Amino acid sequence: MFFTDYRFLETIFTQIFLASFMMPESILNSIYQLPEDSKNLLLNGISEVQHAKGVILLKADKVEQDIYFIKKGIVRAFATNDDTDITFWFGTEGETVLSMKSYVENAKGYENIELLEDCILYKLNARYLQQLFLEDIHIANWGRKFAEQELVKTEERLISRQFRNAKERYMDLLAGNPDLLQRVQLGHIASYLGITQVSLSRIRSEIR
Amino acid sequence: MFFTDYRFLETIFTQIFLASFMMPESILNSIYQLPEDSKNLLLNGISEVQHAKGVILLKADKVEQDIYFIKKGIVRAFATNDDTDITFWFGTEGETVLSMKSYVENAKGYENIELLEDCILYKLNARYLQQLFLEDIHIANWGRKFAEQELVKTEERLISRQFRNAKERYMDLLAGNPDLLQRVQLGHIASYLGITQVSLSRIRSEIR
DNA sequence: GACTATTTTTTACAAATGATAAAAACTACC
DNA sequence: GGTAGTTTTTATCATTTGTAAAAAATAGTC
Numbered sequence: 001m002f003f004t005d006y007r008f009l010e011t012i013f014t015q016i017f018l019a020s021f022m023m024p025e026s027i028l029n030s031i032y033q034l035p036e037d038s039k040n041l042l043l044n045g046i047s048e049v050q051h052a053k054g055v056i057l058l059k060a061d062k063v064e065q066d067i068y069f070i071k072k073g074i075v076r077a078f079a080t081n082d083d084t085d086i087t088f089w090f091g092t093e094g095e096t097v098l099s100m101k102s103y104v105e106n107a108k109g110y111e112n113i114e115l116l117e118d119c120i121l122y123k124l125n126a127r128y129l130q131q132l133f134l135e136d137i138h139i140a141n142w143g144r145k146f147a148e149q150e151l152v153k154t155e156e157r158l159i160s161r162q163f164r165n166a167k168e169r170y171m172d173l174l175a176g177n178p179d180l181l182q183r184v185q186l187g188h189i190a191s192y193l194g195i196t197q198v199s200l201s202r203i204r205s206e207i208r
Numbered sequence: 209m210f211f212t213d214y215r216f217l218e219t220i221f222t223q224i225f226l227a228s229f230m231m232p233e234s235i236l237n238s239i240y241q242l243p244e245d246s247k248n249l250l251l252n253g254i255s256e257v258q259h260a261k262g263v264i265l266l267k268a269d270k271v272e273q274d275i276y277f278i279k280k281g282i283v284r285a286f287a288t289n290d291d292t293d294i295t296f297w298f299g300t301e302g303e304t305v306l307s308m309k310s311y312v313e314n315a316k317g318y319e320n321i322e323l324l325e326d327c328i329l330y331k332l333n334a335r336y337l338q339q340l341f342l343e344d345i346h347i348a349n350w351g352r353k354f355a356e357q358e359l360v361k362t363e364e365r366l367i368s369r370q371f372r373n374a375k376e377r378y379m380d381l382l383a384g385n386p387d388l389l390q391r392v393q394l395g396h397i398a399s400y401l402g403i404t405q406v407s408l409s410r411i412r413s414e415i416r
Numbered sequence: 417g418a419c420t421a422t423t424t425t426t427t428a429c430a431a432a433t434g435a436t437a438a439a440a441a442c443t444a445c446c
Numbered sequence: 447g448g449t450a451g452t453t454t455t456t457a458t459c460a461t462t463t464g465t466a467a468a469a470a471a472t473a474g475t476c
Contacts, residue, residue, distance in 0.1 A: 079367050086370045088363065100363060104356040110367065133349055140348035141341055147355035148312040154362045155296065155308060159287050159318065161369060162294045162402055166433080185453065194370055199433055201455050374463080394424065407463055409425050 024122045027069045027094050032145040038138040045128040049121050057121075058099045058113040063106065065126030067098040073119030074183050078191075079110045086191040090180060096146065097121070116184055166195045167203045232330045235277045235302050240353040246346040253336040257329050265329075266307045266321040271314065273334030275306040281327030282391050286399075287318045294399040298388060304354065305329070324392055374403045375411045 024046055028039055048071070051057060057075065058064040070093050077089035077097075088111075091097050101109030103126070132139045160169060170193055174181060181189065190200035232254050236247055256279070259265060265283065266272040278301050285297035285305075296319075299305050309317030311334070340347045368377060378401055382389060389397065398408035 079371070081371045084371075086367065088367055088370075100356070101360050104353075104360050110364070133352065134345070137342070137345040137348050140345050140352055144341065144348055144352035144355060145312075147352060147359050148308070151355050151359040151362060152309050152312050154359060154366060156318070158362060158366050158369075159294065159296055161366075162296075162399065163287075163289045163292075187453075191370065196434060197454075198435080198456090202433090205455075393422090404464060405424075406426085406465080410463090413425075 022071045022093050024069060024071075027096070027122070028142070030094060031096070031149065032142040034138050034142055038136050038142070041132055041136060042124065042129075042139060042142075045132075046122045046124050049123050051115055051119055051121065053115055053118050055115045056112055057097065057115060058102075058109075058111065060099075060110055060112045061108055062102075063108055064099045064102045065106070065130075067096060067103070067124050067126065067129065069122040069124070070095050070097060071120040071122060073115060073117040073121070074180075075113050075115050075119065076184070076188055076192075077111045077113050078188075080112065085112075087188045088192065090177075090184065090188075090192065092180075092183075100150075116188075161194055166193060166199060167206070169193050170200065170203050171207075230279045230301050232277060232279075235304070235330070236350070238302060239304070239357065240350040242346050242350055246344050246350070249340055249344060250332065250337075250347060250350075253340075254330045254332050257331050259323055259327055259329065261323055261326050263323045264320055265305065265323060266310075266317075266319065268307075268318055268320045269316055270310075271316055272307045272310045273314070273338075275304060275311070275332050275334065275337065277330040277332070278303050278305060279328040279330060281323060281325040281329070282388075283321050283323050283327065284392070284396055284400075285319045285321050286396075288320065293320075295396045296400065298385075298392065298396075298400065300388075300391075308358075324396075369402055374401060374407060375414070377401050378408065378411050379415075 024043060025039060028034055028042055034042070046069075049068075057068065058066075060080065070091055072093060074090065074092045075097055076087045077091070078085045078087045091113075097113055099109040099111045099113070101107070101111060103109075129139075129143075133143055134140075160172070164172065173189070173193065186200055186204075187197045190197040193200065195203075232251060233247060236242055236250055242250070254277075257276075265276065266274075268288065278299055280301060282298065282300045283305055284295045285299070286293045286295045299321075305321055307317040307319045307321070309315070309319060311317075337347075337351075341351055342348075368380070372380065378397075381397070381401065394408055394412075395405045398405040401408065403411075
């Protein structure tokens with residue numbers, strides 16, 4: 001066989017890789033290695049759902065405790081204040097989506113989750129998960145690891161706000177998540193970086 | 209009995225209250241209600257230590273996984289970059305101190321912990337705790353709850369950076385933690401708020 | 417109480433970011 | 447392929463915040 005365009009091969013490999021990664025087992029295991037039995041308990045509570053771009057999956061004014069894993073698509077978490085909203089998190093394939101405040105405190109949260117593309121999600125019932133936490137030590141540790149990892153990421157972002165200026169934070173994002181820029185509109189990126197869209201546009205024009 | 213100065217009574221009550229709250233059991237229980245047996249397992253690993261103001265309890269360039277509970281005193285977590293350091297967390301009586309990155313990823317972290325007063329701490333060995341996570345489901349859930357609660361607090365701070373300007377953030381801190389201002393020098397407060405000390409000074413002069 | 421070191425405030429100026437509005441570029445859809 | 451709606455860029459000006467250096471206030475020590 002003879003390929004003149006290696007990007008064709010690359011595309012195929014990428015698709016195979018993504019397809020394998022986005023099985024619910026792999027998503028679960030990427031957080032914490034679970035024994036087979038525990039993994040099956042979790043998988044029993046999972047169902048696949050689809051929603052269109054623009055759907056608000058979780059709403060700030062409701063107690064939303066179900067959690068989702070992204071099989072395909074991209075979402076943002078945002079909080080609102082008066083007429084503005086700010087995006088404080090993006091989730092893509094393989095990541096876990098929940099309203100942390102709602103999930104943790106069993107009360108109305110501050111976060112809305114909006115689908116930025118048509119999405120395929122694995123849904124896990126909150127009540128079932130909470131029950132598993134109390135019954136299965138591996139699942140309890142899986143939940144612990146998840147929260148710990150998210151905490152470190154959030155702390156690092158808080159710190160980078162102070163040490164790095166807007167342009168540097170943009171460059172960091174560009175380097176670490178180049179595909180995000182292709183998939184998400186710049187207004188959301190700007191608010192994720194903690195600046196206005198106009199500022200981001202200024203930064204982008206300085207760079208080229 | 210006859211008191212002419214009720215502040216005397218108030219002081220006594222405050223001391224009784226603080227003393228009861230700062231027992232290691234209460235600190236553990238304030239995160240998550242533990243059964244007696246599990247609590248005793250944790251308590252078995254705890255010893256009381258004292259360190260003087262100025263001591264660096266945890267260092268960024270070491271893998272530091274022991275965790276501490278503050279019986280008496282106040283500490284700050286800071287990260288350094290070149291010649292500047294920024295404070296991103298304060299801990300006072302009843303709070304839990306650890307190098308989250310080190311603890312989570314078993315690698316060198318970004319955080320230093322400095323004692324801002326002479327402190328009395330309860331120390332819990334990391335290896336012992338990690339073992340308990342794998343053996344006791346209640347302790348695993350205690351660790352999960354701790355990380356979840358810290359995560360929500362950190363997310364809320366990240367979001368407030370965007371919605372509230374420096375003066376509002378200072379007022380929020382003043383309202384929520386009035387004693388912090390008495391116990392911590394303003395340079396640290398400024399960096400916690402994400403501004404320079406000069407900016408904070410400006411804000412303070414505008415307010416009176 | 418005087419001296420030193422540290423912390424906080426003040427001042428003047430520079431740089432970064434925000435607000436607003438309008439133009440340009442891009443999308444979606446009939 | 448033209449039109450309406452959305453997103454991004456550009457321009458101008460105002461405001462906020464940072465930098466640097468000096469003065470003032472405070473705390474610590476002999």
